[in-house]
Structure formats: C-alpha cells, structure tokens
Amino acid sequence: MADFETPELREYPIIPKLKEGVMEHSKPYVAKVQFQEALGFPGELVDNWEEKALEKLDDLRGRYRSLQVYLDSCVKCGACTDKCHYYLGTSDPKNMPVARQDLLRQVYRRYRTFAGKYFPKLVGAKDLTKDVLDDWYSYFHQCSQCRRCSVYCPYGIDTAEISMAAREIMDTIGVGQKYCNEIIGKAATVGNNLGLPEPALADTLEGLEEEVEEDTGVPVKFPLDQKGAEILLVTPSADFFAEPHVDGLIGYAKVFHEAGVSWTMSSYASEAANFGMFIGSYENMRNLSLRIRKAAEDLGVKRIVFGECGHAWRVAYSFLNTLAGPFDFLDPNYPVPQHICEFTYDLIQKDKLKFDKSENDHMTLTFHDSCNVARASRMGDKAGGQFDIPRAIIRAACNNFVDMPADAIGEATFCCGGGGGLLTDDLMELRVKGAQPRMEAYKRVVEDNGVTNVAAICAICKSQFTKVLPYYGFGMTDIVSVHQLVSEALILSDAPSDDTESNAEAEA
Amino acid sequence: MSALSVTYAILFYAATLLLVVGLVRKIALYARTPAPLKIPTTPAPVNRTGVVLRMVQEVVLFTSLFKATKWTWLFGWLFHLGLLLVLLRHLRYFQAETWFWVDLIQPFGKYASYAMVVGLLGLFARRIFVDRVRYISAPSDYLMLLLLIVIGISGMLMTFVTHTDIVMVKGFFLGLLRFSIEPLPSDLLLLTHLTLVALLMIIFPISKLLHAPGVFFSPSRNQVDNPREKRHLAPWAADLEK
Numbered sequence: 114m115a116d117f118e119t120p121e122l123r124e125y126p127i128i129p130k131l132k133e134g135v136m137e138h139s140k141p142y143v144a145k146v147q148f149q150e151a152l153g154f155p156g157e158l159v160d161n162w163e164e165k166a167l168e169k170l171d172d173l174r175g176r177y178r179s180l181q182v183y184l185d186s187c188v189k190c191g192a193c194t195d196k197c198h199y200y201l202g203t204s205d206p207k208n209m210p211v212a213r214q215d216l217l218r219q220v221y222r223r224y225r226t227f228a229g230k231y232f233p234k235l236v237g238a239k240d241l242t243k244d245v246l247d248d249w250y251s252y253f254h255q256c257s258q259c260r261r262c263s264v265y266c267p268y269g270i271d272t273a274e275i276s277m278a279a280r281e282i283m284d285t286i287g288v289g290q291k292y293c294n295e296i297i298g299k300a301a302t303v304g305n306n307l308g309l310p311e312p313a314l315a316d317t318l319e320g321l322e323e324e325v326e327e328d329t330g331v332p333v334k335f336p337l338d339q340k341g342a343e344i345l346l347v348t349p350s351a352d353f354f355a356e357p358h359v360d361g362l363i364g365y366a367k368v369f370h371e372a373g374v375s376w377t378m379s380s381y382a383s384e385a386a387n388f389g390m391f392i393g394s395y396e397n398m399r400n401l402s403l404r405i406r407k408a409a410e411d412l413g414v415k416r417i418v419f420g421e422c423g424h425a426w427r428v429a430y431s432f433l434n435t436l437a438g439p440f441d442f443l444d445p446n447y448p449v450p451q452h453i454c455e456f457t458y459d460l461i462q463k464d465k466l467k468f469d470k471s472e473n474d475h476m477t478l479t480f481h482d483s484c485n486v487a488r489a490s491r492m493g494d495k496a497g498g499q500f501d502i503p504r505a506i507i508r509a510a511c512n513n514f515v516d517m518p519a520d521a522i523g524e525a526t527f528c529c530g531g532g533g534g535l536l537t538d539d540l541m542e543l544r545v546k547g548a549q550p551r552m553e554a555y556k557r558v559v560e561d562n563g564v565t566n567v568a569a570i571c572a573i574c575k576s577q578f579t580k581v582l583p584y585y586g587f588g589m590t591d592i593v594s595v596h597q598l599v600s601e602a603l604i605l606s607d608a609p610s611d612d613t614e615s616n617a618e619a620e621a
Numbered sequence: 622m623s624a625l626s627v628t629y630a631i632l633f634y635a636a637t638l639l640l641v642v643g644l645v646r647k648i649a650l651y652a653r654t655p656a657p658l659k660i661p662t663t664p665a666p667v668n669r670t671g672v673v674l675r676m677v678q679e680v681v682l683f684t685s686l687f688k689a690t691k692w693t694w695l696f697g698w699l700f701h702l703g704l705l706l707v708l709l710r711h712l713r714y715f716q717a718e719t720w721f722w723v724d725l726i727q728p729f730g731k732y733a734s735y736a737m738v739v740g741l742l743g744l745f746a747r748r749i750f751v752d753r754v755r756y757i758s759a760p761s762d763y764l765m766l767l768l769l770i771v772i773g774i775s776g777m778l779m780t781f782v783t784h785t786d787i788v789m790v791k792g793f794f795l796g797l798l799r800f801s802i803e804p805l806p807s808d809l810l811l812l813t814h815l816t817l818v819a820l821l822m823i824i825f826p827i828s829k830l831l832h833a834p835g836v837f838f839s840p841s842r843n844q845v846d847n848p849r850e851k852r853h854l855a856p857w858a859a860d861l862e863k
Contacts, residue, residue, distance in 0.1 A: 131752050176857055178654040179840045186835030189762050190697065191747065191754035192689035206756045215757065227827045237759030263662045265689035268832055269841035271660065395657060399861065431659045431848045438852045448849045488663055491846055496664035524664060
C-alpha cells in the first residue's frame with residue numbers, strides 16, 4: 114500500500130526504544146505563494162528569516178502567557194516522553210513532547226536567556242539555523258495538538274501551544290503548510306473547507322432529503338439559509354458528503370425533525386472546522402468564527418448548535434464566545450454554542466425520543482473519545498460531561514456497547530493520528546504510524562469483547578479511521594458516526610407505520 | 622571581622638538580591654502576559670474553588686505526575702517533601718527566638734534529608750538509565766541534580782557526622798539580617814554547603830527552577846472551565862474588535 118511498514122499491533126502496549134531520525138523525512142507540502150499571501154503571510158522564506166522568526170517569538174511570548182510559562186518551566190522530568198501517539202508509533206525521539214518543545218525552547222534559550230547566551234552547550238541551547246528550521250517544519254507537523262502530554266505534565270505544559278506558536282512563526286517567515294493554509298483560504302472566502310458553493314450545497318441537501326424520505330417515508334428537511342429558523346446548525350463540511358459523516362448529518366436532521374424545532378444551515382458559514390487553530394493564528398481563527406456570528410445575525414436564529422467535529426467543538430466551546438461574542442442576541446436559556454450531542458441528550462433525558470435499539474443489534478460498539486472534545490472542551494454542565502453524554506446517547510440507541518481499556522479513553526484517549534492539520538495524503542506514513550496506539554486499544558476490545566464498530570464525534574477522526582483501519586487489518590467501514598446510530602434507531606413518530614399498513618390491509 | 626565572613630556576607634547578600642529581583646521580574650512577566658484563550662486541560666473545574674483545589678492537589682501531591690509515571694513521582698515527591706521539611710528546619714538559623722513549630726519539626730527535618738537525597742539519587746539514576754530521559758537531558762540537568770545532592774550530603778554530614786559550630790553559624794545569619802557581619806566557622810564542609818546554596822539561589826531565576834512559580838501561572842491548570850458562561854477577552858484581543 115505504501116513505502117513504509119505499518120506498525121505491529123501487540124497484545125499489550127510497549128514503550129519503544131529510541132530510533133533517532135526515523136521520521137526526519139516526514140514533511141507536508143509547503144504552501145504556495147498565493148495561498149500564503151491570501152492569509153497575509155509572506156509567499157516564501159523571507160531574507161532575514163532568522164531575525165523575523167525571533168521577532169515573532171517575542172511577539173507571541175508577549176501575547177500568550179502559556180508560551181512564556183511553558184518555555185521556562187520544563188524540568189525535563191520525562192513524564193511526557195511516552196505519552197505521544199506519534200512517539201509510540203514511530204519511535205522517533207523528536208516526537209517525544211518534551212523533545213518537540215525543545216526544538217523551539219533551544220532557540221528561545223540561545224537568544225533570550227542568560228544561560229543560553231553565555232553557556233549554550235550547558236543548557237542545550239542552539240543557534241537558529243536552516244537545519245533547525247527544517248526540524249521545526251518536520252516535527253511541528255508531527256504534532257496533532259491533541260494535548261495528551263499536557264494531562265501528564267506536572268506543570269500542565271501543553272505541546273499544542275508550542276506547536277501552534279512554532280507554526281505561526283513559520284507562517285510569518287513564509288514557510289506555511291499547504292494543506293492548512295489552502296483550506297483556511299477556502300473557508301474564509303467560500304464558507305467551507307471544501308470550497309463548496311451555495312448551489313452545490315443546496316443540491317446536496319436536496320438529494321439528502323429525497324434519500325431520507327425514500328428510506329423512511331418521512332419528509333425530514335435539510336434547510337439551508339432559512340431566515341427566522343430557531344437553530345443554526347454549523348457542522349463540518351465533510352458531513353455533507355463523506356462516509357460515515359453524512360449518516361451523522363442525517364441523524365441530526367432526524368433529531369431536529371423529531372424535536373419539532375425549526376433549524377437551518379448557512380451557506381455563508383457552512384463549516385464548523387476552524388483550521389486557524391491548527392496554525393496558531395488568532396486572527397485567522399477569529400476571521401472564520403466571525404462568519405458564524407454573521408450567519409446567526411443574518412438568519413435571525415435564536416440558538417447555535419454544532420455538529421460532530423472535535424477541534425471545531427474546541428474552537429466553538431472554548432473560544433467562540435471570546436472570538437466572536439458576546440452572543441447576547443441569542444436565546445439566553447441555552448448555552449452558546451451547544452453541541453448536537455447535548456441537544457440530543459437533553460431530548461433523551463426528557464424522554465422525547467423513542468428508539469428501536471434492535472436496529473443497531475448487528476453491531477457491538479466502542480467509542481473513540483476525540484482529543485479536542487476530551488481534553489479541550491466540555492459538554493453539559495458537569496466536568497467530564499464530554500465523556501458521559503456521547504456514551505449515554507450510544508447506550509440509548511444501541512444494546513451492545515463496550516469501552517476500550519481505561520488508558521486509551523477519557524482524558525487519556527489517544528488521537529486518531531490525523532488531527533491538528535495533518536489529515537493530508539502527504540503525511541500518510543505519519544498518520545498510519547500515529548494511529549497505532551488507538552488501533553492497539555481497538556484490537557483489544559475487538560478480540561476480547563467482539564466489538565465490530567467504533568463510533569466517533571469528529572469529522573477528522575472519521576476520515577482518518579476510514580483511511581487507516583485497513584492498514585491494520587480492520588474494515589474501513591468499522592467507523593461510524595454517533596448520530597448515525599441515533600439515525601438508525603430513532604423512531605420517527607410521523608412515520609407511516611408497518612402496523613397501520615397491515616391493519617389497513619386486513620380491514621380491506 | 623575576617624575576610625571569610627565578609628566574603629560570605631557579600632555572597633549571600635548578592636545571592637538573595639539576585640534571587641528576589643530575578644523571581645519578582647519573572648513573576649511580574651507571567652502575571653502581566655495575558656492568556657487570550659481558555660485552555661484548561663479538561664475535564665477542568667467549573668468554578669474558582671475547584672481550580673484552587675486542583676492547584677493544591679497539583680502542588681502538594683503532584684497528581685499529574687502521579688498519573689504519568691510512578692517512579693518519577695515517587696522520587697520527585699520524596700525530594701520535594703524532604704526539601705520542604707529541611708528548609709523549614711533551617712528557619713531556626715534565622716530566628717533568635719524560634720517558633721514552637723520550628724522546634725517541633727527539627728527531628729523530622731533532620732531525617733527528611735534522607736528522603737531528599739534518596740529522591741535526588743533516584744531522579745539522577747532515571748536520567749542516566751531511562752533512554753528517553755537521557756535523550757532529553759542537557760548537561761545542566763545532571764549538574765542541577767548534582768548540586769542539590771552535594772548540598773544535601775554536605776548538610777547531612779554536618780548533622781550526623783562532623784558537627785560544625787552551629788551557634789556561630791546562627792550568629793552569622795542573624796547578623797546578616799540586621800546588616801552586621803559576624804564571624805563564620807571556617808569549616809570546609811560548611812563553606813561548601815553555603816557556597817552551593819548561594820549558587821542555587823543565584824541560578825534559580827534563570828533556570829528551569831522557574832517551574833516553581835511557573836506552575837501557578839500555567840493556563841492549562843489555573844483556568845476555570847466556563848467559556849460559554851463568561852466571555853474571556855485579553856486586552857490585545859479586545860483591540861482587534863475596535
């Protein structure tokens with residue numbers, strides 16, 4: 114399938130021995146001039162890049178307390194060294210979180226600390242050279258910003274913050290990543306990551322309406338740009354066509370239908386994902402978020418609900434109010450924004466949804482906690498609701514559910530291997546290797562508990578699983594959307610029931 | 622007033638000054654720098670009280686480290702707990718009339734030095750023998766541990782083996798507190814101990830020892846998880862809205 118070896122799945126995870134330099138060659142394509150410039154970055158490496166990079170580092174240290182504190186505080190205790198899925202899957206020591214941070218820290222020390230200026234060798238400080246920049250480009254694009262390391266760090270040092278800063282520094286000197294920057298450009302102009310214009314979107318949604326009506330006999334709507342609707346649904350654009358994402362979208366539509374609320378999507382803000390976060394750019398992240406605010410204002414909705422997407426939910430839950438708030442024009446009785454899982458869960462709690470769980474009996478499910486949902490956001494009003502609520506929904510819609518081992522779920526969950534702006538074909542080796550810890554945990558429940566499918570609430574996870582599951586000998590369709598399970602089992606109360614039909618026949 | 626006392630007096634005044642000024646500057650920098658986004662590592666407390674509790678657990682029990690690796694936790698915690706008791710015990714050299722609890726903890730403080738040194742040796746061994754930790758260690762990481770180990774062992778030798786004239790030592794430090802230079806015993810062990818302690822004070826604010834104030838300023842640990850309920854806006858981010 115490719116020119117690298119898929120890692121072996123062992124019965125129990127083993128921490129690998131270091132293999133220096135084995136992932137040095139892994140680099141995503143560099144963004145072309147026009148895509149760089151569209152985001153306000155220089156098109157290519159600027160002449161005085163060393164100086165500019167240090168200037169940007171100083172600027173970011175002054176704007177982000179996290180960066181300043183994290184650069185200073187690491188004691189090299191090693192707590193994080195075996196926590197990164199990319200280290201576990203590749204054995205490259207520069208994929209240990211602390212070593213990844215040190216790629217930036219060594220430069221900070223060299224130019225901005227007393228010890229590094231006068232005793233560089235003693236404290237491991239290094240000059241900013243082309244080799245160091247190459248290392249940055251390679252290894253800061255081997256971090257999916259999943260925050261697993263930050264759970265275990267005694268000071269909460271979050272490598273995601275460091276890699277975001279490093280990517281922003283690289284963008285500022287003209288070395289951007291093609292995948293992320295092209296996508297941000299599309300979302301900022303067309304309204305979604307795919308560059309899907311309004312007519313195409315309307316057409317897709319119409320197709321879905323027909324499909325669902327054919328399937329259920331119920332005219333479930335997929336409204337677009339409907340002014341005066343109560344709810345604006347913002348969902349990752351992959352939900353419009355990718356499998357199994359689209360089955361999740363059908364699930365949301367059925368839940369809205371059953372709840373009897375009016376809702377709409379927006380062609381102007383037809384994207385929940387916000388890749389501005391991946392490149393650490395507050396301005397780009399804000400730009401994209403403001404589209405959602407504008408759509409909500411223009412459509413006159415009262416609530417905003419987000420579809421299944423991990424990093425999108427982080428930006429929505431943790432940052433939206435900051436970036437595009439305050440949302441005082443929306444209904445204050447609901448949190449802004451709400452997750453579709455919160456919405457569905459509320460209805461289940463109020464006993465407003467009826468399920469025929471047997472519809473999902475052909476599957477035994479497990480749940481993959483997506484990193485940004487698990488470690489960077491919440492659902493509901495209690496800490497940890499992000500773990501309980503999706504599981505409660507799955508249990509409401511399915512009879513067979515088993516969790517993966519405790520060290521691979523909840524706050525300890527492993528990234529799918531494709532998050533953080535790495536879901537691109539030019540990083541396939543990294544993606545496959547980085548998925549190993551997750552696949553190992555999945556294999557455990559497949560073998561021990563007869564699990565057949567894994568459910569997720571993240572567009573990136575779903576796409577990544579579809580791609581990497583086959584490398585490990587699993588089926589690409591093992592991955593399902595949580596709201597796909599809801600969709601399968603939900604009983605639509607206005608459905609023409611089989612009983613009525615047969616009764617009618619009997620009477621006739 | 623011997624040259625020795627004058628030298629050490631100057632050394633300790635300088636070290637104290639560098640320590641205090643260095644730390645105050647760093648803490649001011651951390652406090653001044655905004656945290657523009659809500660980034661607590663979740664699940665996180667949803668109110669202030671919860672955050673205080675989280676921070677206390679983190680600082681007193683090293684909960685995150687405990688989740689990460691039991692050996693590092695054990696050695697790290699032994700060292701820090703030992704160090705704390707040892708430091709508290711040393712308060713008696715700075716008080717003419719010691720507080721009752723300082724008297725009370727003297728025996729604990731004495732034996733805590735064992736915990737401190739054992740913890741340090743464990744951390745040192747880990748740095749040498751675990752390939753991952755060896756990879757990330759710079760010379761300064763080993764030297765820092767050595768520095769603390771020698772401080773600990775020189776102190777223990779004076780406590781348990783060859784006593785120095787601690788009355789005179791106390792006189793010296795009480796003297797420093799009122800800006801008067803009193804005699805100091807010219808005991809090699811004591812002078813080694815004191816020199817290294819001063820060195821530790823000097824490098825504290827310019828080294829990784831900044832993790833001590835740093836942990837309190839870590840946004841992933843000290844933020845309340847309430848972004849939907851309360852709008853969080855940094856001054857520079859507010860300027861973007863103008």
